[in-house]
Amino acid sequence: MALFRFPSSFDPTNALVSLQRELDRVFENPLGFDFGLSGKGVYPPVNVFSNKGGYFVKMEVPGLALDQLTIEAHGRTLTIRGKRDVSAPQGGSFHRRERSRGEFSRSVQLPTDLDLARAEASYKQGMLTVHIPKREEAKPRQITIKAA
Amino acid sequence: MTTQELTAHEKQEMRTAETTRPGRTYIPDVDIYETPDSLWLWADMPGVDENSLDVRIADSVLSIEGRVALQEYSDSTPVYTEYHVGNYARRFSLSGEIASERIKARMTNGVLELELPKAEHAKPRRIAVSAA
Incomplete structure (x- = not known):
């Protein structure tokens, strides 16, 4: 399993190519792992990333107000609900209407070694990110070798 | 408002113009709306902030470009994916004349809002018909 890591001097061009x-x-x-997601074609699309500390569940949901988003954790299921309104000024007509509303x-089923009670969410630039840390006992630890 | 089933469509790659930088570019979803005074455009560009955005009009072609932020992907690896990540670009040819000095652009939560006021002489005028 490859790890997506940036070189010490951050180069956005190469970073984009390697992320893609x-x-x-x-x-x-x-x-x-089966995240219990029903698959592609359901709004909003979900990407899941992992790193040493835990998992990141990411969704592209641009243009929401924070009070239009609800995130719930139940057992090992994370559920994200929301509502997207698309408003326009009065007195005109649409030429194109492509944005979802x-x-x-x-819902995402998460592995049992994650601690949903300590999950944290952030919303910026229209991206929702929920970070779910690993349980302490599930974190990798170094095993020391005893000299004989 | 009736509730409609929300379906996500796969992002379409932009292929009409080759970019000088490597990496794929996608076409943002847009709504375009016209009022008697202005043309409005909203584009969904999640992951793009106002400093990574480029909006310009030249020869009646409106072009919008946005670069996504990638720092937060550092040191992580994808385990499940439903959407692609890439920069955004799209171009439109404008039929009417736009008063470019009065264009307003705003970026809020990954949505670009553009108000393109019509040039005074390009606004529709109602012509009064007098009875003979």
């Missing part, structure tokens, strides 16, 4: 390459690989070949709800 990593995403493509997982698109074609999802890794073993309405209510949505998505």
Whole structure:
């Protein structure tokens, strides 16, 4: 399993190429765990990333107000609900209407070694990120070798 | 308002113009709305902040471009993916004349809002018909 890591001097161009390459690989070949997601085509799309400390569940939900978003944890299920309104000034007409609007709800089943009670969420630039840390006992630890 | 089933469509890659930087570019979803005074445009560009955005009009072509922030992906690896991540770009040819000095652009929570006021002489005028 490759780790997506930036070189010490951050280069956004190379970073984008390597992120896209990593995403493509997982698109074609999802890794073993079943997140219980019903699959592509349901709004909003979800990406899940992992790092040493835990998992990141990311969704692209631009243009929401914070009070239009609800995140619930129940057992090992994370549910995200929201409503997206698209408003326009009065007295005109639409030429194009491509942006999704309405209510949505998505649930993700998480592995048991994560601690949903300590999950944290942030919303910026239209991206919702929920970070779920690993349980302390599930974190990797170094094993020391005793001299004989 | 009736509730409609929300479906996510896969992002479409922009292929009409080749970019000088590597990496794929996607087409943002837009709404375009016209009032008697202005043309309004909203584009969904999640992951783009106001400093990574480029909006310009040249020769009646409106072009919008946005670069996504990538720092927060550092040191992590994808385990499940439903959407692609990339920069955004889209171009429109404008039929009417726009008063470019009065254009207003705003970026809120990943949505670009553009108000493109019509040039005075390009506004529709009602012509009074007098009875003979």
